[in-house]
Amino acid sequence: MHLGTLEKYSTVIVTGGSSGIGKSFIERAANLKADLCICNLSRRVPATKKLRISLNHFGCDLSRPADLERVAGQIDGFLSREAPPGRVLLVNNSGFGGYGHFPEPGLEHQLEMVDVNVRAMVHLTGRLLPALRQRGGAVINVASTAAFQPTAYLATYGATKAFVLHWSLALREELRGTGVQVLAVCPGPTATDFFRRAGLQSGTVAPSLSMEPDAVVDAAFRALAAGRGQVVTGWKNRIAASLVSKLPKPVAARLAAQVLARYRLSQVRR
Ligand SMILES: NC(=O)c1ccc[n+]([C@@H]2O[C@H](COP(=O)([O-])OP(=O)(O)OC[C@H]3O[C@@H](n4cnc5c(N)ncnc54)[C@H](OP(=O)(O)O)[C@@H]3O)[C@@H](O)[C@H]2O)c1
Numbered sequence: 109m110h111l112g113t114l115e116k117y118s119t120v121i122v123t124g125g126s127s128g129i130g131k132s133f134i135e136r137a138a139n140l141k142a143d144l145c146i147c148n149l150s151r152r153v154p155a156t157k158k159l160r161i162s163l164n165h166f167g168c169d170l171s172r173p174a175d176l177e178r179v180a181g182q183i184d185g186f187l188s189r190e191a192p193p194g195r196v197l198l199v200n201n202s203g204f205g206g207y208g209h210f211p212e213p214g215l216e217h218q219l220e221m222v223d224v225n226v227r228a229m230v231h232l233t234g235r236l237l238p239a240l241r242q243r244g245g246a247v248i249n250v251a252s253t254a255a256f257q258p259t260a261y262l263a264t265y266g267a268t269k270a271f272v273l274h275w276s277l278a279l280r281e282e283l284r285g286t287g288v289q290v291l292a293v294c295p296g297p298t299a300t301d302f303f304r305r306a307g308l309q310s311g312t313v314a315p316s317l318s319m320e321p322d323a324v325v326d327a328a329f330r331a332l333a334a335g336r337g338q339v340v341t342g343w344k345n346r347i348a349a350s351l352v353s354k355l356p357k358p359v360a361a362r363l364a365a366q367v368l369a370r371y372r373l374s375q376v377r378r
Contacts, residue, residue: 113333117245118194119145121183121236123170123228124202125163126152128300129250132321133199134161136329145191149179149232150202170202170228171220180235187239196245197332198236200229200272203250205265205306207368207376213307218264225268230275237288246289248328249276253296253340256349258357260365261373265306269294273338280337292338293328295319296345308375317344 114120120137124130125148134154137144138161147164148154156163164186168179187196203225206213233247240247252266255273259266276292283290297303297313298321304311312318324341331339340346352360 113329114141114144114197116195117141117144117197118192118243119147119187120197120199121147121149122199122201123149123232126150126154128302129295129298129321129324130154130199130201131156132325133201133248133328134163136322136325137197140329147183147186149183171223173223173227173231176228176231177235180232183232184235184239187236187243194243196236196240196243197248198233198240198245199248199250200232201248201250202228203268205254205262205302207262207307207372209261210263221264222268225265226271229272233279240288241286244287246291246332247276247279248291248293248332251276251292251294253294253345253349255292255294257352257355257360257364259368260361261368262306266364277337289332289335291328291332291336293324293331294338294340294345294349295324296340296342296348298324298341307377308372309377310375313371319345 114137122130122133125134131154134146134148134156137146146161147166149166149168151167151169153165154163166179166182168175170176204221206217206221211218229249249272251272252269254266255269273292273294276290280290297318299318300321303313319342327339327341340349
């Protein structure tokens with residue numbers, strides 16, 4: 109990874125840095141630039157003690173709009189009063205999924221998913237955009253390869269990620285020339301807690317089809333440095349996303365339903 113990737117940045121704000129890809133964002137950013145001011149928003153505190161990272165943790169449940177508004181105000185205040193001058197990188201990473209026939213595993217779970225995966229990203233970005241415009245910066249939104257086709261038995265999740273991808277690309281156009289970059293990152297299966305939390309028995313997918321979270325983050329930072337708007341991480345995921353994108357949506361939906369029924373729905377914890 110090029111050391112200059114985050115050179116002009118003073119502050120990185122990550123949602124969902126307590127595990128998985130978000131935790132890698134925190135660790136890889138700190139490795140690239142040791143004096144970065146790093147903020148994390150999640151319910152659990154990230155376990156980064158061994159890494160000597162100076163981390164500002166803002167505990168919050170991003171599925172609760174009132175919590176989100178409170179923490180957005182705190183971060184905004186932190187940026188104006190405490191954070192060092194320089195560009196700000198906002199990484200909207202928090203998210204989760206849930207396998208099953210809609211509305212399994214429960215309607216409340218589905219609605220929380222929309223709140224965390226979509227509403228929190230829009231809310232936080234909206235509240236912090238004035239500061240990003242003023243200082244210069246970037247927004248990285250973590251979408252998924254699930255964004256490229258309807259995903260039966262994971263319907264709400266896939267649709268939230270389609271929102272993340274389209275919203276990011278539209279926002280990127282609106283912000284051209286303002287000094288604020290926007291990048292949508294589309295990982296495929298990645299070795300994190302995601303699958304266990306989404307209800308799969310084994311909690312993992314085949315290692316041959318899965319990437320490490322650090323590799324996902326490195327691809328994101330390379331794409332950010334190159335000024336790209338979208339990155340699908342890993343060559344296997346790029347081929348799959350490119351092929352499925354060429355299909356008519358109902359055909360892609362049918363194919364995805366067959367794959368998800370065979371390899372995911374059959375693995376759901378009962
Ligand atoms: N792993 C994959 O295969 C994969 C593939 C494509 C995209 N993604 C996306 O990558 C992102 C990160 O997921 P991951 O794979 O790293 O899974 P993970 O290890 O389960 O991490 C999810 C993170 O989101 C946070 N989060 C969840 N609900 C939250 C809430 N209500 N309030 C605040 N934070 C919340 C969690 O923090 P707390 O629990 O501490 O609150 C945790 O830090 C997600 O957007 C996911 O959709 C993952």
